[in-house]
Amino acid sequence: MAKEGLFKIGGLENVQINIGKIVSEEDEWEPMGPVPCPEVEDMRHWYMKLLDRYPPFYAPYCDMCCLCTFGKCDLTGNKKGACGLDMRGQQARFVLIACCMGASAHCGHGRHMLHSLIDMFGADVPVDLGTQINVEAPIMRTVIGVKPKVLGDFAKAFDYVEEQIAQMMDATHTGQEGSYLDYEAKAYHVGMLDSLAKEASDMIQMIAFKYPMGADVPLVDIGVGCVDTDKPIILVIGHNVIPSVAIIDYLDEHDMRDLVEVAGICCTAIDNTRYDFKAKVVGAIGRQLRFVRSGVADVIVVDEQCIRADIVEQAQRVQAPLIATNNKALYGLPERSGDPAEEIIEDLASGKMAAVAILDPEKVAEVVPKLAMIMKNKRKNIRTLPSDAEQKEYAARCYDCGNCVLACPQGLPIDRAMQELAAGNPEPMSILFDKCVGCGRCEQVCKWEIPIVDVMQKTALKQVKSEKFKMRVGRGPVLDTEIRNVGAPLVLGTIPGVIAVVGCGNYPDGTEDVYKIAREFALRKYIVVATGCGAMDMALYRNEEGETIYEEFPGGFEAGGVVNIGSCVSNAHIHGAAIKVASIFARRNLRGNMDEIADYILNRVGAAGVAWGAMSQKAASIGTGVEVWGVPVVVGPHGAKYRHAHIGRKDDLTKWDVYNMRDGSKVRCEPAPEHLILGAETVEEAIPLLARLCMRPVDNPSGRQIKLTHYMDLSMKYLGAYHDDWPIFVRSETDLPLARKEEYLKVLEKDYGWKIDWDSKKILEGPLRKQDPQFDPTNLERLLKGAE
Amino acid sequence: MAKEGLFKIGGLENVQINIGKIVSEEDEWEPMGPVPCPEVEDMRHWYMKLLDRYPPFYAPYCDMCCLCTFGKCDLTGNKKGACGLDMRGQQARFVLIACCMGASAHCGHGRHMLHSLIDMFGADVPVDLGTQINVEAPIMRTVIGVKPKVLGDFAKAFDYVEEQIAQMMDATHTGQEGSYLDYEAKAYHVGMLDSLAKEASDMIQMIAFKYPMGADVPLVDIGVGCVDTDKPIILVIGHNVIPSVAIIDYLDEHDMRDLVEVAGICCTAIDNTRYDFKAKVVGAIGRQLRFVRSGVADVIVVDEQCIRADIVEQAQRVQAPLIATNNKALYGLPERSGDPAEEIIEDLASGKMAAVAILDPEKVAEVVPKLAMIMKNKRKNIRTLPSDAEQKEYAARCYDCGNCVLACPQGLPIDRAMQELAAGNPEPMSILFDKCVGCGRCEQVCKWEIPIVDVMQKTALKQVKSEKFKMRVGRGPVLDTEIRNVGAPLVLGTIPGVIAVVGCGNYPDGTEDVYKIAREFALRKYIVVATGCGAMDMALYRNEEGETIYEEFPGGFEAGGVVNIGSCVSNAHIHGAAIKVASIFARRNLRGNMDEIADYILNRVGAAGVAWGAMSQKAASIGTGVEVWGVPVVVGPHGAKYRHAHIGRKDDLTKWDVYNMRDGSKVRCEPAPEHLILGAETVEEAIPLLARLCMRPVDNPSGRQIKLTHYMDLSMKYLGAYHDDWPIFVRSETDLPLARKEEYLKVLEKDYGWKIDWDSKKILEGPLRKQDPQFDPTNLERLLKGAE
Amino acid sequence: MNTIPFDPGCVPGPEMARLADPRTIGIAIKRAKRPILVVGAEILKDDLIDKAIEIGKKGTPIAATAHSMKTFVEKGYTDNVFMCNMHPLANNFTRNDWMGFDGKGNYDVIVFLGVTYYWSSQMMSAVKNFATNPLRMAVSIDRYYHPNAKMSFENIRDTEQFKSMVDEVIAQL
């Protein structure tokens, strides 16, 4: 922040003032805490605290390391490689690399947008989030101690994140870190950076494009069936909304908006609807290959992230011209920003070129709508899915070799379905459609060159075409006013928790899973928040009344709300909400105080994340970034491929000692939350687990009672039994689910040897600890009275 | 660079001036070229030019991708994974990841040092490189268009590099880039960033610590035998010299310098000798495990990079306390900067703790020398290598299972050597010592727990102890004056080339290889430059006269010089020298002109790099950063594990068309240089290859004659034959090696069908092109006359 | 020539499961001091639950992961069935201080049946790499080739064949 030297002052070109030190004006909104802009060592005490209680468990995904030319090293059995690193270290290193990739994606995206937005609007766009938000950027305030006032201020966040990413990537180099613990600590650091980068990335688009906020944002269309195939269709795919916004602006300015469909896949889809309620959402990542293959799109515009690497080839297959608009994903295409729009349109429309890159969003906007109009006409007679005859021929061709089943990440029984289809029964194949993640790996190995993805889609065509659902527009941050309403019940536990449904679409058993999870918790008056693929995929189902989840439940951050926060970068507002509980409800200082705030959340805010289809490295950094702020995360079974989990041990209660801030005493607590990141095999397993992970040491009796009730109900509902750990959460009879209190007391007496006074129906002996309304838990020594 | 807002002016606390725009004073030393601070798309035309002529060849090191939870994907046979990426793309992505790791290591190191140095000296330390250097930071000038004047100015380089690394890491994320070409282009971008980061990193230490420069730097001691074992020995390992410098300063200030040995391994060793000529160099990375195991060190201080991941365990094994001083390599140790030195010393000396982290260099300096004194005494009776009896027992224990041979990256015949040793013959084992890279993998698999590394070292002990050699101190940048002397002969070819021996110690056949290469070329009056492990390892041999290579050859950047440039970050000065040829000799503008300068070097500066033991990701980014500036690189056979090579095709001459700047015409040239990066299996193969790669289109007749002579001589010497491509380099009879001109003319006539006029001994027909003294080659359209 | 994992990319490295016939695997379980059967979501398919119960009845305790417990309850067999989450369970297998469900110590032969392929594969990888001293052995009797196990069947397409193989394992107990 200090800058010395000679400066020229605008408008006073001939005056030079020698300035010793420039202090940018920064009102003292809060005193600065101990860890502003932390280096990893500054926050290491917190990271190590988490790792001590939730030690890493490794499930190596590969027994070798191939990262340097001493390799490959065989590390099987925790052997050391030529550099001295052992298997645990290597797995943790891989986690760190993945997190760096993920955080770089968020930061790279945000920084790129910031440049564009400053070009478009100047750096002075004020940070104005309306009257209901004062704590505008809770992560930024906390981590770097800065309160952004204008667009340009967010550069500080990216500066910090970039420097730190380089430092952490540095540590992944061969011959650097040697302990899995310090690799994990660094992964936590990167998770924290990731959360900051996301917040900055979403805020800059929000303030520049004036996205709507609050519970009352409208519902928009989602689903393949919503796309009006009578119009020219522009399909946008990715995460960076800037070229799409340019296209939409162009359509508006040229009175073409109603003539053309702008339909999106992945986060660009969500963010488009934040800008333009007419924009259509096709769906999440799982729909990408299949929607492209359907041939409906007349022009495909890709920006960055979550794009199929072979999108150019796929677009070509359906004769849709493709425009790449981002320097992260150029596919070897010529960059044509410098050429006249007409030339580019001509080259693409004539088929002279199948795809081009155009990095200038204005030029993209000039090219795409016109091109779409032309292509709509040209592509009229393009049939891309198999004809009935072809479909038959394909099915007949199947040799039943089973290669496709092996290649399928989900192991779907394509072979059998193909045989059934050949025999005239399309049903088994059409059932697979919903379980298929749309990856195309099956086609890669079919020696008979059956376009399996297309064949499957055709069997499900009717169902696909009828996909017309509603999704609430991504609404960005939780309002301070909402926090004021839910702060107390959340911390006391009477709102039993916040369930955050986030992440990608690599679901083990299809998209319906996320709908099930979200609805179960919404019905139970948890607050359900969602972003990204999860927010889209859960919209694809209806209740018995025919309502989608967004129609059934309100959109506010309130008990029983189902809140579409927004795209993947909007994830940060979920942390933001938890941080705001600490700030607004508990009046903790945020500035430079990350350890304290995360400690607050871990002990008090009953939130849990579920990244059921976590696929990417972003999901890795997102999950890590959720953990590091004190919120546990459950991933689907594919998540085991991230190689690590953070597993608490309820059989070693020494790990659960927490300080009472009031008197500095140590209190042995129940394991709440028990784990920080782990996987589950099925939703039925995940749901009770999530309920368990929402418990917190500070729950008051009625809060604990509610949480325990849900936990036990859900266990019985989905598992047919209770986990044997439930008594550990019982501090006194008042914690017990009311409806079955006696029954439970009996069990406690009989199976767990607790002493019960049956007259008063009070527990005399048994609980680990008593509930103490004065209990003010912390894991940080520095917060104890008398600590310096 | 623009910053707006309200500012307080130092000394005028109550005055606030509203400044529209601050322009930091920056004299117009050169007009700004077209690509200052380039984004990847700004330089993509250059990267793609290189890739078009030197297309990537992939040798997958793994047929699977394990980077996301869709995986593992089997990509065998160039199949596509679930994200649509094919095998080529995945290999290129891995290259990009490796380069990002490498560049991050350099940038992370430099940024960290910059913070420390500014803390120590302030940001105002002037960039003063003496009277013989005006072009102080050629890479920085070229790439970001900045001429650094004070220490603090280097922050601009790191700011830029960090932002770009995050952008490039972003592109490695699943669902981003789809074409191997664009991954490669991005790897080139990162290579360029790497060169910039290294330059900044070396310059800041040079100017802060006032390292010596020029040809006349002294010789210092290198080799295990140089370490005076009568004194307490502090062993420093790594790349970041700051804690070592603090230790040396402390020793000086306390008049202890002559009482204690400061011995180093890896780049910290080299950089220590740039600060203190009394510092000893043990050797390069290959010596690390073995020197530690010898137990000679009384205290081990590690900073960052190239440290064994199990160094804590290894130090413990020889009861040497270890201090970790860098946040990149903390090994899970407690950070004790906050504790009194006495306490730390007590804990370590008593064995209460085996190792600690101390991130504050001042504290390190307080602790280490005293601790070394104490430990010297305590460790007197520690014997770490096997006794004779133990040695015998170990050898006898060997079951001849051969596991160690399989585990050994070099496949050394340890089993047979062990049998011989058991039979009383230590010789075969002692011979292995020099071929062993010291990785310890053999010990990991010996079921009989034979400490193979120790056993081997013991057999070679006499030889090891007699290792007393001389290395010239790393001298940093090539002087402008030197460039003035060699610029013309280099470009004309009469100095046949610059051979840069760089990189790590993963040699296929031992350290002597680099000595052989360097000496061969020095004797032939090439300019030999060296850095890092290469610079150290080549010092470990003597000629017939008993001179080391640094004693045999002068240290100037001149024909027949052997120049120790310095540590790995000093590598940048090798690019710097080439850039300075363009600037000083050819008067090209550098500023924001990277494509032009790289083009200049590719066509004119006959330099080639050899990273014979390239091991790390840094070596990957270094190599890529050498290529991108137009200099070809040869790696040893382990280098094939980097997965790619850039192979020119002499059978497709269309790729070798070059513009003549004078008239814009296209000239079909000989393939010079033919490849940009490739491997060789043996030095005998590499040496003629390097000679070939030094040829350039602009060589004048006498230059080409000299280069061709060396190429052919070396081919005959090492290969017993000529490569069949030599005639392609012959433009006229004047290009032919003088001594055997007639013989060659005959061959050209007979085997290649050229027409010769035997009277005049002139070539009438045959050559691809005539030599043209007016030929002013470029690959860049923009440099052609008439181009805008 | 090589046995291909059910997920062909799931090739972990040089240590891959020995292909074993049901008899061999059955005997290995029989000989174990403290064997345990781990079942998951796929136990609900193809009546495998009945096989699991048979194994339980022969004295091998069962760890019921995912939501498999519900079916045990429905089937009325819960005697030596312990409901748990897989991740903490696998974590416990890698630790020498875990005392097992009965407090008597960790298990030595860990038999996987009816667990999603890639999920159990990862858990067996943890056992293979970290439960080495003393050696604890993961054994798969699922219908897949599981390289991260110590012993495994091949990939079996035919359900009846697979079930009869499981029967053969049971016959040895």
Next chain:
Amino acid sequence: MNTIPFDPGCVPGPEMARLADPRTIGIAIKRAKRPILVVGAEILKDDLIDKAIEIGKKGTPIAATAHSMKTFVEKGYTDNVFMCNMHPLANNFTRNDWMGFDGKGNYDVIVFLGVTYYWSSQMMSAVKNFATNPLRMAVSIDRYYHPNAKMSFENIRDTEQFKSMVDEVIAQL
């Protein structure tokens, strides 16, 4: 159970070389339309150069990489020996437009003998993954198990045994 590569970490994935006996490999070379023998630095060890020359004499052209050419020259056998660098050579094997040393087309069976293990392993990987259409096949007759080849020997510790295996290959030509 699995054959371990000479460098055990060198497990590339699901497609690994078939272990083949010398006769089988010999016949495969014999049947090739355009076979080629690639030799490298290790050809100078254990008199393998003589074996190479025998193969050359039987009509298979030889690509002499590293500095092996020198020994061919010394041995006076250079008839169908072509000196080249390995990296560009392997690159050529992956391309359909390379016309071979004789200008008559690329090769179909590429036999490796006497090349540093990890170096040839990588080159065979390139052939395996990119020389697939039409299929060109890398075959190792070195003393190592080479997973990236299509066919390979096992790791052979005994030099005499190895040499007699090479002899057996030659006998088929």
